[in-house]
């Protein structure tokens with residue numbers, strides 16, 4: 588997707604979060620199919636992954652797990668889960684914040700709020716049918732944005748659950764950096780059922 592598709596909102600020079608702007612190697616905007624049915628929303632670019640590659644969910648263990656998941660769902664044309672710029676179809680990858688926090692720490696509420704307009708622009712542009720929130724920060728954003736409420740429980744309790752959210756179906760999942768193999772398998776089964784793949 589070209590940045591101009593977002594009316595010039597996307598930028599490579601944002602410093603709204605000084606600590607993140609000083610720390611990041613690059614700003615990692617969303618990546619994938621502009622006609623995606625499914626949007627995966629993670630937490631932040633990882634130091635060993637997207638902060639290095641510039642593509643969400645690539646380059647580290649979380650990335651390999653997500654790419655394997657997408658292959659299993661028929662949403663990737665790759666056979667290599669370590670592909671730097673995977674050829675995706677019907678799926679779009681993004682994060683709640685688009686700069687790597689120092690030490691891979693959690694983003695602060697202010698940083699999440701600063702970055703929210705970028706994510707809102709992506710959501711409006713892609714108009715996915717299904718949003719999968721990966722991890723507690725993405726789940727909180729999704730519940731607040733799509734359902735107008737706080738998450739009813741922690742992410743481990745919400746893992747694999749499906750929620751109506753206006754025109755969108757929301758799926759809440761443990762982040763792949765922290766998910767067990769059984770939870771990854773459950774994530775695949777849930778998304779397969781929701782997408783009808």
Ligand code: SF4
Pocket residue numbers: 601602603604605607608614684685686698701702703705
């Ligand atoms: S996290 Fe988002 S709002 Fe903060 S500096 Fe990076 S791009 Fe800007």
